[in-house]
Amino acid sequence: MTKLLAYALILSLTACSYGDPNEEAHKQYDAIFSSEASADSIYRAAPVILQGTVLDTNNNPINGASVSIMNMVTTSDNNGKFLFENLKRINSLIVISKDGYYKEVRPTHLQVSLEQNLINFGVVYLKTNENNNSRLLFAGDTSFGRRLLDPTGTTPFDQMPVSSPLAAIDVNNPLEGSINVLKHMKSTFENSDFQVINFESPVITDPSITHPTKDYSFFTLPGSLDALHWLGIDYISLGNNHVYDYLEPGIVQTLNYINEAGLPNSGAGKNTEEAFIPYETKIKSTDFSFISVNTISGDKHDINYVAEDNKGGAADGRLHNKLEETIKFAIKKNQQPIVQYHTGDEYSYKPSSFAHKNMTRAIDLGASMVISHHPHIAQGFEWYNGKFIAHSLGNFLLDQQRLETMLGVMTEVDVDSQGDVKNATAIPIYLEDYSPHLIAGKLNNHIIHRMNEKSINLIMFEQGGRATILQPEETPILERRTISIKVTISDKGHETIDLRNYLKNGEYLSQFPTTSNRVQLGRDIMKHGDFEDYDLDSDRFELKRWDVSSEDRLSCRSGSYKGANGACLVRKDYNKSSTVMAFRNSIRVIGDALDTPNKDLTFLTYVKGKNSGPINIYSRYTSSKDANFYGEEVLFSKNGGTFDWMKITTDMNMPKDESSEKKNPSINARATRVFVRHSPPSQGAGILMVDEMAVISWEPSDLGSEVISNTLKGPHPLDFLKIHGEPGEYNYNIEISKIVGKK
Numbered sequence: 001m002t003k004l005l006a007y008a009l010i011l012s013l014t015a016c017s018y019g020d021p022n023e024e025a026h027k028q029y030d031a032i033f034s035s036e037a038s039a040d041s042i043y044r045a046a047p048v049i050l051q052g053t054v055l056d057t058n059n060n061p062i063n064g065a066s067v068s069i070m071n072m073v074t075t076s077d078n079n080g081k082f083l084f085e086n087l088k089r090i091n092s093l094i095v096i097s098k099d100g101y102y103k104e105v106r107p108t109h110l111q112v113s114l115e116q117n118l119i120n121f122g123v124v125y126l127k128t129n130e131n132n133n134s135r136l137l138f139a140g141d142t143s144f145g146r147r148l149l150d151p152t153g154t155t156p157f158d159q160m161p162v163s164s165p166l167a168a169i170d171v172n173n174p175l176e177g178s179i180n181v182l183k184h185m186k187s188t189f190e191n192s193d194f195q196v197i198n199f200e201s202p203v204i205t206d207p208s209i210t211h212p213t214k215d216y217s218f219f220t221l222p223g224s225l226d227a228l229h230w231l232g233i234d235y236i237s238l239g240n241n242h243v244y245d246y247l248e249p250g251i252v253q254t255l256n257y258i259n260e261a262g263l264p265n266s267g268a269g270k271n272t273e274e275a276f277i278p279y280e281t282k283i284k285s286t287d288f289s290f291i292s293v294n295t296i297s298g299d300k301h302d303i304n305y306v307a308e309d310n311k312g313g314a315a316d317g318r319l320h321n322k323l324e325e326t327i328k329f330a331i332k333k334n335q336q337p338i339v340q341y342h343t344g345d346e347y348s349y350k351p352s353s354f355a356h357k358n359m360t361r362a363i364d365l366g367a368s369m370v371i372s373h374h375p376h377i378a379q380g381f382e383w384y385n386g387k388f389i390a391h392s393l394g395n396f397l398l399d400q401q402r403l404e405t406m407l408g409v410m411t412e413v414d415v416d417s418q419g420d421v422k423n424a425t426a427i428p429i430y431l432e433d434y435s436p437h438l439i440a441g442k443l444n445n446h447i448i449h450r451m452n453e454k455s456i457n458l459i460m461f462e463q464g465g466r467a468t469i470l471q472p473e474e475t476p477i478l479e480r481r482t483i484s485i486k487v488t489i490s491d492k493g494h495e496t497i498d499l500r501n502y503l504k505n506g507e508y509l510s511q512f513p514t515t516s517n518r519v520q521l522g523r524d525i526m527k528h529g530d531f532e533d534y535d536l537d538s539d540r541f542e543l544k545r546w547d548v549s550s551e552d553r554l555s556c557r558s559g560s561y562k563g564a565n566g567a568c569l570v571r572k573d574y575n576k577s578s579t580v581m582a583f584r585n586s587i588r589v590i591g592d593a594l595d596t597p598n599k600d601l602t603f604l605t606y607v608k609g610k611n612s613g614p615i616n617i618y619s620r621y622t623s624s625k626d627a628n629f630y631g632e633e634v635l636f637s638k639n640g641g642t643f644d645w646m647k648i649t650t651d652m653n654m655p656k657d658e659s660s661e662k663k664n665p666s667i668n669a670r671a672t673r674v675f676v677r678h679s680p681p682s683q684g685a686g687i688l689m690v691d692e693m694a695v696i697s698w699e700p701s702d703l704g705s706e707v708i709s710n711t712l713k714g715p716h717p718l719d720f721l722k723i724h725g726e727p728g729e730y731n732y733n734i735e736i737s738k739i740v741g742k743k
Contacts, residue, residue, distance in 0.1 A: 025572040028611070028685035032570055039557040043564065047086040048110055052121030052464065054080045054096055057423065059743070062126055065098040069108070089564070091440060091536045093187060094121065094465070101126040102135055102414075103191045106465035107536050109441030109505075113564050122506075123741055124464035125423075132417045134283040136338075137192040138371050139410045139436075140378075140393035143201035143242070144169055144178050144224040147399035148434055157217040157245075158210045168433065171221065178227035181397060181435040184537060188427065188438065189232040192412060194283045196290075197228070197396060198340065198373040199236035199265070202243060202250040203257040209249050213301045217245035225261040235279055239267025239292030240342040240373065244305045244313040251312035267292025267315050267340070268307070275307035275315035276326050280335060286417045289330035291367075293317030294342040295358060296374060317341060317358060327365045336368040336419030344375045344392060347404060347593035350454045351379060351391045363387045368419030371411070376400060378409040378447060380455030381426070383472050388413060388421040391454075399434040403545075403585040406431045407447050407527070409467075426451065426460060426467035430535050432544050437535035440465050444534060445506055446527060449715040459714045461739035462506045470742055476714075477741040480510065487723055487730045496522075496602055496649045497721040500692065501562070503736060508715045511735035517725035521718040522602065522696040526587055526674070529605070529693030531555065531567045541565050547582045559689030561606040561645050566691035569678035571613050578613075578679040581690075586671035589654070590697045592624050595662050597670050598697055601652040602722070603635045605693040611686035612640040613679040619672045621654050625665035630655045635674075640681060640688075652695070696720045715739065 050069070054062045054076040061080030066073060069084060069092050076082045089110050097103040104124050112119065127135075147153045148168045150161035161171055169177035189195050201220040210217045228236070236258070244251055251270065258265055269275035279290040294314035298305035306316035317323065323339075330337040339362040344355035351359065351372070359370045363384050370389045372379075378394035394408030407430055414423040428447040429436045448467040452460045459476055460469045470476060483502055489495045499509055512519060528545040541555040541564075548554055552570045559566035569579050590598045607615065615638045621630040635650045655669040672695065678688040699718070712718070723730070 022572070022574045025574060025685050029570065029572050032685060032687050036554075036556050036558050036568065043089065043114060043557050046089065046114055048089050048112065048116070049118045050084045050087055050108065050110070050121055051118065052082055053123045054082065055123055055125055057125055057127055059741070062098060065096055065126065067094065067096050069094045090540065091533065093438070093536060096124050096126065098126060100128060102129050104464075105187045105191055107438040107440040107444070108465055109444070109534055111533050111540065111564050113560065113562070122464050125468070127414050127423050131285050133422065134194065134286055134415050135192040135412065136283070136415060137189065137195045137410060137412045138390065138393060139195075139197045139396040140408050141200045141373055141376060141395045142197045142397045143199075143218045143399070144174065144220040144227070144397070145201055145218050145399070148177070148181065149221075158208050160207060168435070169224065174221040174223035175226050178224035179230050182227055182231050184435065184437045186231065188410070194234045195232050196235050196237065196371075197233055198240060198342070198393070199238060200240045200242045200373070200398070202246045202254045204246050204250050204253045206249070207246060209247055211245050211247060211301070211303060213303070214245060214298075218242045219246060219250075222257040222261070225257065225263060228263060229261070233263065235264045235281070235290055237267050237290070237292035237340040238265050239275070239294040239314045239317070239340065241294055241296035241298060241305045241314065243268045247303065248312055266290055267294070268313065269315070270307070270312040271309055272307045272316065272319070272322070275313065276322055278326060278330060278337070286415070286419070287333070287335040289333070289335040289337045290340070291323070291326055291330070291337055292340045293323060295355070296342060314342070317343060320361065323362065324365045327362070327367055331366050336415070337366060338369045338371070339367040341370060341372040342374045343372060345593060346375050347377055347402065347588075348375050349377060349379060349450070349590075356391070359389050359391070360384050363389065368415070369413070369421060376402070376405045378407060378451055380451045380453070381411070381424070381458055381460065381469055382456040383458050384456075386420070386472065388424060395431055396429070396436055397434065398431070401585065403527070403587055407443075408436075409447065409451065424469040426469060428466065432535055432537070437537055439534045439536070441532065441534040442505065442530065443527065446717055449508060449717045452714050453716040459739070461715050463741070468742065474742045476739040477743055478737050479740050480735055480737045482733050482735050484731060484733050487732060489723065489725050489727050489730065491727050493727070494722055494724040496604060496696070497723065498604060498647070498692070499719045499721065503719065504738070507736050507738045508712070509718060509734060510712055510737035512712070512721060513723070513732035513734060515723070515730075515732065517723050517730070519724075520698045520722040522698040522720035522722060523717045524694040524719060525590065525697045526583070526693060526695040529695075530563060531565050531691060532563045533565065543567065545584055547584055550579060552579045553581045556689070559608070559687075559691060561608070561689075561691035566689050567676075569676060569688045569690070570685065571678050571680045572685045573680050573683050575680040578677045581676045583674045586622060586624070586626055586673055587695050588624050588671045592670040597657065597668075598700055599654040599656070600698040600700070601654060601672075602696040602698065603648070603650045603652050603674070603694075604696060604720070605636070605648050606645050606691050607636070607648060608645045608689040609641055609643050609686065611642055611681050611684055612688045613681035613686055614638070614640050615688055616677040616679070617648075618675050618677070619652060620675065621669045622671050622673070623666050623668055624670040626671070627666035630669035640679075640686065694720070698722060
């Protein structure tokens with residue numbers, strides 16, 4: 001039961017217990033919560049309609065496919081259409097199946113605004129399940145340790161955490177918690193022929209002998225391994241920079257426990273030869289060789305991470321001759337070599353030139369496919385010489401607190417007997433409390449659009465709850481529309497346009513204004529400021545990225561500027577202090593990880609007040625590791641009162657870098673956190689509503705009349721325009737597009 005509903009239940013018991021001098025404030029306070037409880041009840045009772053289409057890969061409608069959601073079942077008609085009426089507004093899985101085809105399990109976002117009564121799910125393509133084709137599912141970085149065992153995150157790496165009832169995984173009974181943190185992914189892992197993860201963790205029982213100079217060490221308890229069997233994992237890749245965190249005793253224990261658990265693996269060993277031994281298997285009618293290597297050597301330490309002639313560790317991906325030998329040997333045995341590369345720069349959005357060269361070299365050597373890891377951020381995809389490359393899948397199950405690591409992807413590929421990828425899709429996930437959740441709606445689209453922007457030689461777009469990755473010979477089907485916007489440039493010489501007010505789900509700006517004025521494009525790097533709920537779990541409208549631990553700070557339906565939800569902050573005149581809603585995570589600027597920080601930022605939000613007290617929204621600037629504090633900046637302040645929705649835009653002034661020391665996350669202002677403070681009103685009780693908040697990072701290059709083409713290729717997350725010019729009113733036409741299919 002939510003704290004809002006619980007509060008509503010006790011209103012009748014508390015309303016009559018108040019006395020002077022605060023009786024009127026109590027009544028107003030109760031009325032605010034009563035109104036919100038009523039709005040929530042109305043929302044939950046309002047049904048929604050869902051429709052969609054089922055096609056085969058040749059765009060032919062599939063008749064008679066079974067379609068189910070919320071224990072309701074229907075079938076597709078002669079045109080491939082299906083329809084559900086009277087659905088609850090709860091984010092749910094939709095399952096589509098038909099004999100001879102792979103089953104599709106897709107997330108759908110049903111927690112939409114009350115104004116939206118019909119949701120078009122779009123097209124779902126069913127792929128034939130044939131003997132000469134195999135479906136492989138790849139997921140990213142995985143570890144069952146650290147904050148999952150110790151929620152405080154304070155246990156030293158060389159000690160075993162103490163059992164805690166608050167821990168997601170109990171050190172004394174790790175299996176139950178390990179299954180629980182994976183439970184939301186179970187249905188997705190039941191629909192492929194072969195499932196893979198990058199297991200970035202030693203498996204040990206004694207952490208006392210840890211790497212002496214590494215900043216971070218991971219470990220997983222042996223009791224967690226059966227959770228991978230429960231999930232359906234068929235193979236784990238071990239070629240990474242953490243497999244040697246506990247040195248020789250750790251690598252011996254890791255290999256012993258993993259092999260005893262019956263988990264096929266490759267990429268690590270007690271010496272170079274052992275580490276390079278691939279995992280060989282037949283999937284349906286095709287033989288595969290899974291090769292796992294790591295280029296993050298750790299050579300800056302006295303003890304590195306890679307295997308050598310007389311030392312254990314990960315397979316050294318820099319040994320190109322050894323990799324070539326392994327790939328060629330697989331080809332000689334008529335196996336399809338799949339290379340998993342651990343390479344690149346952490347927290348970067350596209351592969352480094354070194355990492356990209358590694359990936360393409362593996363294809364040149366004969367690899368059928370390359371799947372990469374290490375940056376902890378989902379990067380793009382690529383077709384290279386007709387072969388499929390995933391630059392980075394990001395995290396799957398990992399306890400990192402960095403905001404940018406909480407969105408990842410899995411990739412599902414259909415492979416023929418020659419190792420060629422015939423179909424590929426990306427499945428966005430959100431790590432809530434470090435646990436992977438499927439997501440839908442705008443957050444789903446955000447990841448897909450960002451990854452498309454960074455992909456090479458391909459287009460990917462949202463379709464039926466996940467991303468379709470087009471083959472080189474396929475072209476997208478576009479729907480376009482042109483809208484006219486009026487822009488008023490004030491004396492400050494520029495105006496920010498929030499394109500989110502014009503874009504529908506899946507749409508993107510495809511052509512921006514041609515003007516003599518200077519134009520910038522920007523992206524939201526906060527990503528959780530619309531206060532909507534996009535993941536699939538039993539919680540509704542939770543705000544995990546915000547501190548709403550007090551009953552005076554809450555997720556609310558009545559405080560929505562757009563969508564179904566907003567945030568509300570309530571105060572009474574006799575409160576002795578303000579209530580402050582804080583964004584829990586640091587928002588790091590684009591380029592921080594590569595020492596090319598982009599500090600051209602603008603804060604944007606919408607606020608509304610009903611007898612509100614004084615309002616103060618401010619940012620706090622820190623280093624990217626939160627070690628150093630660089631001051632606060634007021635982004636918006638108002639005395640309060642009753643007022644309708646106001647759009648607030650403020651350019652942020654993050655301090656310039658003062659130190660030239662490179663890649664030190666403890667120095668220079670590179671991150672911000674946002675705080676919303678609502679102080680008591682002068683009389684009675686008041687409410688502040690906040691919605692559609694964003695921290696906009698403006699692209700480094702200015703765009704305007706000097707640009708030859710003002711057309712943007714494919715989906716992207718550039719949802720804001722800043723137009724500079726002389727004060728006055730201007731009218732602009734912009735083109736908006738959406739990819740709705742393929743041909």
